[in-house]
Amino acid sequence: MKPMHAAVLACTLVAPLTFPAAPANAQDAFKVAIGQLEIFGTAGAGETVQAVISGSSDFGINVGTQGVLRAFAKGAPIRVIGANFTGAGDIFFYVRADSPIKTLKDTTEKHTISYSTGGSTTHNVVLGLGKELGIKAVPTSTGGMPATLTAVMSGQIDIGWGSPPFGLKEIEDGKIRVIAGGNDVPSLRSQTIRVEVANANVLKHRKDAALRFVRAFRETLDWR
Numbered sequence: 001m002k003p004m005h006a007a008v009l010a011c012t013l014v015a016p017l018t019f020p021a022a023p024a025n026a027q028d029a030f031k032v033a034i035g036q037l038e039i040f041g042t043a044g045a046g047e048t049v050q051a052v053i054s055g056s057s058d059f060g061i062n063v064g065t066q067g068v069l070r071a072f073a074k075g076a077p078i079r080v081i082g083a084n085f086t087g088a089g090d091i092f093f094y095v096r097a098d099s100p101i102k103t104l105k106d107t108t109e110k111h112t113i114s115y116s117t118g119g120s121t122t123h124n125v126v127l128g129l130g131k132e133l134g135i136k137a138v139p140t141s142t143g144g145m146p147a148t149l150t151a152v153m154s155g156q157i158d159i160g161w162g163s164p165p166f167g168l169k170e171i172e173d174g175k176i177r178v179i180a181g182g183n184d185v186p187s188l189r190s191q192t193i194r195v196e197v198a199n200a201n202v203l204k205h206r207k208d209a210a211l212r213f214v215r216a217f218r219e220t221l222d223w224r
Helices: 045-054 065-073 121-133 145-153 168-172 200-205 207-223
Strands: 032-035 059-064 078-086 092-096 112-115 138-141 160-162 176-181 192-199
Touching: 045 059, 045 065, 045 078, 045 192, 059 065, 059 078, 059 121, 065 078, 065 121, 065 192, 078 200, 078 207, 092 145, 112 121, 112 145, 112 160, 121 138, 121 160, 121 192, 145 160, 145 176, 168 176, 192 200, 192 207, 200 207
Parallel strands: 032 059, 112 138
Antiparallel strands: 059 192, 078 192, 092 160, 092 176
16 A cells, blocks of 8 residues: 655646645635545545535545546546546455455345445446456445445345444454455556545636645644
């Protein structure tokens, strides 16, 4: 798993940006949508993309690359401003401890495998599992991780998705078993699967403030 590189500006969708030396202005304010967080959180990257497109959020963090490219190709006012994550090693798939499914190869068309929302990283992983590995389980949107766990434990979904630290306690307690990981899909291991995005109008009308936001975001990640 490679670390996040939020400072890498994507040149495919947005013109190269240069960072001014001016300090951040305390009066600059943005709305930032981040999947799985309580502060303006969303159920997944698909919802984050929609929030940015609609303008209810200025920036989106941790968004599935393919979903962004599809939206951009359709003319949506969304632009990539940074690379977030390479590979899908932080995604895992699990079943209830008493499930007869031992590996993904045990699944049939009668089984279901979850992803968060359309266009999300988990959606791309699930589609890759079917296309590249021939997994037959039916992809099913279940939203965020808490809702997905509930669906698995109640028997509504056969295979759930998660990302650490979520689910670690259930694994330790023997309630669920991990049966696969995101990097099981060969084509995703070296891809930038998640990016940071911005509303196109924000970049057009508040470019200087947007640049300061990206700089601050990069410094925060470096500090971590």
